[in-house]
Amino acid sequence: MTSNLHHNGHQPILLGNARRGYRGVVQAIDSQRVASALQPVELESRLIELGFVEGAKVEVLHEGIIGRDPIAVRVDNITIAVRRREAMAVVLM
Amino acid sequence: MSSIESQPFNLALVGTPNSGKTSLFNALTGSRQKVANYPGVTVERKAGVFTTPGGRTVSILDLPGTYSLRGRSPDEEITRDVVLGRRSGEVVPDLVLCVADTTNLRLTFRLMLELKATGRPLMLVLNMYDIAMRRGVTVDLEKLSERLGIPVVTSIAVRKGGTVDLLKRTDEFAAQIGTAPVTSGWRPLTTAELRALQREADQIITDCVSLPARPHTLTAKVDSVVLHPVAGLAILFLILFVMFQAVFTWAQPLMELISGGFEALGDFVRATLPEGLLQSFLQNGVISGVGSVIVFLPQIIIIFLFILLLEDFGYMARAAFLMDRIMGGAGLHGRAFIPLLSSFACAIPGIMSTRVIDNRRDRLTTILIAPLMTCSARIPVYTLIISAFIPAKQVFGWINLQGLVMFGLYTAGITSALAVSALIKFFMWRDYEPAPFMLELPDYKLPRLKSVAIGIYIRAKMFLQRAGTTIFSMMVLIWFLASFPRPPAGATGPAIDYSLASIIGHAIEPVLAPLGFNWQIAVALIPGMAAREVAVAALGTVYAIEGGKEAAEQIGQVLTTKWSLATALSLLAWFVFAPQCASTLAVIKRETGSWRWMGVTFIYMFALAYVASLITYNVAVAFGAG
Ligand SMILES: Nc1nc2c(ncn2[C@@H]2O[C@H](COP(=O)(O)OP(=O)(O)OP(=O)(O)O)[C@@H](O)[C@H]2O)c(=O)[nH]1
Ligand SMILES: [Mg+2]
Numbered sequence: 001m002t003s004n005l006h007h008n009g010h011q012p013i014l015l016g017n018a019r020r021g022y023r024g025v026v027q028a029i030d031s032q033r034v035a036s037a038l039q040p041v042e043l044e045s046r047l048i049e050l051g052f053v054e055g056a057k058v059e060v061l062h063e064g065i066i067g068r069d070p071i072a073v074r075v076d077n078i079t080i081a082v083r084r085r086e087a088m089a090v091v092l093m
Numbered sequence: 094m095s096s097i098e099s100q101p102f103n104l105a106l107v108g109t110p111n112s113g114k115t116s117l118f119n120a121l122t123g124s125r126q127k128v129a130n131y132p133g134v135t136v137e138r139k140a141g142v143f144t145t146p147g148g149r150t151v152s153i154l155d156l157p158g159t160y161s162l163r164g165r166s167p168d169e170e171i172t173r174d175v176v177l178g179r180r181s182g183e184v185v186p187d188l189v190l191c192v193a194d195t196t197n198l199r200l201t202f203r204l205m206l207e208l209k210a211t212g213r214p215l216m217l218v219l220n221m222y223d224i225a226m227r228r229g230v231t232v233d234l235e236k237l238s239e240r241l242g243i244p245v246v247t248s249i250a251v252r253k254g255g256t257v258d259l260l261k262r263t264d265e266f267a268a269q270i271g272t273a274p275v276t277s278g279w280r281p282l283t284t285a286e287l288r289a290l291q292r293e294a295d296q297i298i299t300d301c302v303s304l305p306a307r308p309h310t311l312t313a314k315v316d317s318v319v320l321h322p323v324a325g326l327a328i329l330f331l332i333l334f335v336m337f338q339a340v341f342t343w344a345q346p347l348m349e350l351i352s353g354g355f356e357a358l359g360d361f362v363r364a365t366l367p368e369g370l371l372q373s374f375l376q377n378g379v380i381s382g383v384g385s386v387i388v389f390l391p392q393i394i395i396i397f398l399f400i401l402l403l404e405d406f407g408y409m410a411r412a413a414f415l416m417d418r419i420m421g422g423a424g425l426h427g428r429a430f431i432p433l434l435s436s437f438a439c440a441i442p443g444i445m446s447t448r449v450i451d452n453r454r455d456r457l458t459t460i461l462i463a464p465l466m467t468c469s470a471r472i473p474v475y476t477l478i479i480s481a482f483i484p485a486k487q488v489f490g491w492i493n494l495q496g497l498v499m500f501g502l503y504t505a506g507i508t509s510a511l512a513v514s515a516l517i518k519f520f521m522w523r524d525y526e527p528a529p530f531m532l533e534l535p536d537y538k539l540p541r542l543k544s545v546a547i548g549i550y551i552r553a554k555m556f557l558q559r560a561g562t563t564i565f566s567m568m569v570l571i572w573f574l575a576s577f578p579r580p581p582a583g584a585t586g587p588a589i590d591y592s593l594a595s596i597i598g599h600a601i602e603p604v605l606a607p608l609g610f611n612w613q614i615a616v617a618l619i620p621g622m623a624a625r626e627v628a629v630a631a632l633g634t635v636y637a638i639e640g641g642k643e644a645a646e647q648i649g650q651v652l653t654t655k656w657s658l659a660t661a662l663s664l665l666a667w668f669v670f671a672p673q674c675a676s677t678l679a680v681i682k683r684e685t686g687s688w689r690w691m692g693v694t695f696i697y698m699f700a701l702a703y704v705a706s707l708i709t710y711n712v713a714v715a716f717g718a719g
Contacts, residue, residue, distance in 0.1 A: 029284075037452070037528045041284060042165075048287045049160040050531060051199055053295075061313075065322035066418040070427070070530055072320060077304065078197050079316075079534040081414040083427075086529045 015058065015073065016088030023059045024092035026052055031089040043089055050082075051075040052090050101142065101152040102267045103184050105175055107208060108192035109201045110134075110158030111535050113220040116250035117192060117259075118155035125547055127442075129404035130538050131431065132158060133449035136168040138175060147264035154186065157448075160200055162207055163281050166451035176213060177279055185213075188266055190259075192218045195225035195232065195247070196309075196536070198302060202294035203287070205241070211279045215243045216266065218259060222247040224538075229305040237301040251541060312536045316411070325415050332408075336399045337503055338496040340392050340472065347391035355384035370576070377637040378572030379565070385633035385648050386560050386626045389473040393556050394549055396469055400438050401548045405540035409434065410532055417530050423511035424518030425462075426455035427530030433459065433510065436466035437503075438552070440677045444684055452528040458517050460684060461694055464677050465510040465670065467503045469556075470625040474668045475502055477629050481649040482661040505669050509701065559624065567620040567627045568634060574616070575638045589639045608667065608703070609660040609710040609719075613639070618673070625673045659713035666709040670702035 012027055029047055031040040038046070052058070052075060061079065062072035070083040106114040110132030119126055122141030127134055139155040156175055157168035164170035171180075178185035191208055193201035209215055219225070219232060238245040246262050249255030282290070298304075319325050359380045366372040403409060409431050417427030428450050436443030443463045450456040467475075476499075483495050574594040581591070589595055597619070598612030605615050613635045621628030633648045640651060652661070672678060672695050682691040713719065 043529070044284045045161075045163065045282075045287055046165070046529075046531060048284060048291060049200065049203070050533070051291070053288055053291045055295075062316065062320040062414075063322060064415065064418050065326060066422075068322075070414060070417050072316070072414060072534060076199060078200070079312075081410070081417070081427075081530065081532045081534055083417070083530050086531065 012091050012093050014088050015060075015071075015090035015092055016084040016086075018060045018071075018087075018092065019068070020060050020063050020071075022092075023057070026054055026056045026058060026090055027093045028054060028091040029089055030091055034086065034089045036086050036089070038086075043086060047086070047089060050080050051078060058090070058092065101150040102263075103187045104151055104153040104263070105186035105189050106153065106155050106192055107172060107176055107189050107204075108158060108218075109160055109194070109197075109204060110533065112158065112192045112194040112197075112201060113248075113250045114158065114192045115139075115155050117190075117218070117220060117248065117256065118153060120250050120256050121151075121153060121260075125551060126155060127548075128544060129401075129409070130407040130535055131404065131409040132533050132535065133168070133428075133431070133446065134158075136446055136448040138171050145260050145264045145267075147268075149264060149267055151263065151267075152184075159204070161204060161282070161287075162211070162279060166449055167456075168448040176208065177211065188214045188216055188263070190216050190218050192220050194221050195219040195230060196221060196228060198298055199291070199294060202297060203291045206290045206294055207282065209241070209243065214266070216262065217241065217243055217245045219245065219247045220250055223249045223252065223255075224536075228309065231303045233301045237297070240297055240301060251544075309536045312407075315537055316534075319408070319411055320414065325411075329412055329415055332399075332403070333503070334500060336396065337500040338493060339399070340395050341476075341496040341499055342493055344391035344395055348388050351390065352384075352388045355380055355388070358384070373576060373638065374572055377575075377634050378568050381637040381648065382568035382571065382630040382634040383560055383565050385477075386473055386564050386630045387557065389476060389626070390553060390556060392472050392476065393469050394553055396472070397438060397549055397552045398545070400435065401545050402540050405538065405545060407535050407537040410534045413530075413532060414534065420511070421530075423515045425458060425511070425514050426450050426452065426528050428532065429455065429459040433463060433466055436463045436468060439468050439470070440464045440466065440674070441680050444677070444680050447684070450528075455528050457685060457690065458514050460681055461517065461690065461697075462510040462513050464672060464674070464681075464694065464698065465506050465513065467506040467669070468625075468674075470674065471502075471668055473626045473629045475499060475665065477632075477649060478652070478661050478665055481652045482656075482658055502665060502669060505666075509670065513697070513701075559626075563624055564627050564630050567623055568630050571616070571620055571631045571634045572638070575635050587639055589635070592638075594635060607710070608706040609657070609663045609714070610667075610706075611656075611660070613655075614660075614664060618667075618671075621673045623675050625668065628668075628673065658718035659710050662713050662718070663706045663710035666705040667702045670698050670705055672698035672702075 029044050029052060031043040034043060036043050056076055059074040060071050061074050064070050070081050071087060072079055072081050106118055108114050111130065115126050115128045115135050118124065118139065118141060119128065122143045124141050126139055135155060135157045140152060142150065142152050144150055154175060156172040159169040159172045162173045162176065164173040174180040175183055176189060189208060191205045205217060234245050244262050244266060246258045248259050319328060359376050362372060362375045362380065412434065413427055413430040416430045420427060420430060432443045432446045435446055440463045443466065444460050447456045447459045450459060479495050479498050483498050486494050488494050488497065575589055575592050577592060580588045594616045595612065598616035601615040602612045613632065616635060617628045617631035620631050636648060636651045678691050678695060681694055682688060
């Protein structure tokens, strides 16, 4: 799912880098280069199972105290807590 | 329909975590399984039976919540295997009830489509319909049912009559079909298939459900404070602090009442029964022994009240979020927080709930350190010693010093747990990446009085049952050891000096003497292996037999005359660490599937206890508390 990352002029941003208050739409899940303990396919599956699919609206609601990690993310109408490390797999626009 | 069915109709409750499966199970069967407002409460399969209004006997399974059938952690594997009929000795469900939180349908609908594809007969239960209606969610039930090709019912698991619809449709369904096909086709979905299912689910929601535009504003408001990086942590620590202060201050009047009652009972026994073995048994063994433990019931209730309220409110998942990185620094998984916090109540459910942790190493680390969390069985020991040796004065004007020491002991437990975890990570699993933390934060719910009351009732009953069984039988043993053999005729010293207890105690004493423990403590620690409170009861009995009438009254007062402050502090340190609970060790054996990890826990905790007591005693003596 690495194609189409740069389209219609928007600079894609990774959820793992987004700051509190950031709102965006999931453009892709790209777990290949993420330094997670999970295998890329496993990480991708889990993210999808928690609602991170292309087109989902997300908003970073809260950040933890150490290194602003983990983050609480609104995904459509639920709130998911996730570490920035894993959130790097979620490409937003 | 014929009401004499030889085979019961088999239901299974499947759904995403926190959708209300266990609440439904309890509503249908009248059971009292644990319900709380965070994902991952149920970690085992639980079976129950009920009769439908149509007279049909239904056997129903409550299962751990899951987002998919992949089975990423031990609890989710149970659900998968039951649904797919892969568990040996388990009947395949005739009908799977897919339970959804109606305010949060996306993820459940994806799961439901996956369930549907297995070919198992399916019914969709739109639970928490009350909350959904209040928020303005409307569902076109007929259209939804038609679209999915399965029956759809609404339910309100926590309200009387909230399952009428569900029961009716179950009856209808059971009447129609014969037995379900046993074969089922399922293989793990590829990510492309997962996406496709989620799209389909989203499309169905768009077509059949209308959602309000705003998210739950109360939750958002509370979270803006509770999840604030600084204020949130401050609140978390404040909650814990108040909890331990409350255990001391609120419980006091009630405890005095109970201990007064036991004293009166003791006096009554002494006054009515002739002096002799029976009087001694009732007064020293039963009343001083078991009574000294029952006194702590109010404290147990207070600690459970706090934990239950936090769980039902929806705070637990937030606490896990706040603590994730802090615990991660000690090599712990963020999901370890909830099991560890429940270990404040008792390590056994705490260790069980580690099943939600997918990674084996993370799970094992959590299991190994869970017994270091200060469980409620330590409360009697701590309280007894603290109230005897620490003055009940106020420091800084408003903090109760006894409560502060209690808080210190809890902190010691937590800190040592984190330290042990860091060591485990450093020595054993250095090479390894931290496992991910992904957790749904549920909307807050007001705790329901009834469920909190039931929760407390169950815990109190368990505590009293233990006092009546384990503790009582240990007490009989201790009383026997401390009373026999009887002193020879013409003996001058106290009778107990001739008893088996004294012989055993004196035999172990040399090993424990460096810690400042006398022989009475040594004997009390042995039955204390069964459960920590037993040690208190054992001390009660031993000193009561030794000291006669006066000693039987107030074990605490006796201790101040028999022990130095250094001994008391040393014993406190011992109980922070010592593995004095047979049931916990048994659960570790079961959950890890090996004697090895049980042995590791036992040995490391003993070593810690010995070293900690040795240091405490010697430092205290050096400061003149010997
Ligand atoms: N208002 C309302 N609350 C409900 C309803 N059903 C369940 N709840 C609450 O929702 C929370 C979760 O309920 P549980 O029954 O523990 O959920 P579960 O599906 O068993 O959760 P897991 O075991 O973690 O998978 C609890 O706080 C319940 O009191 C309902 O119909 N209406
Ligand atoms: Mg449950």
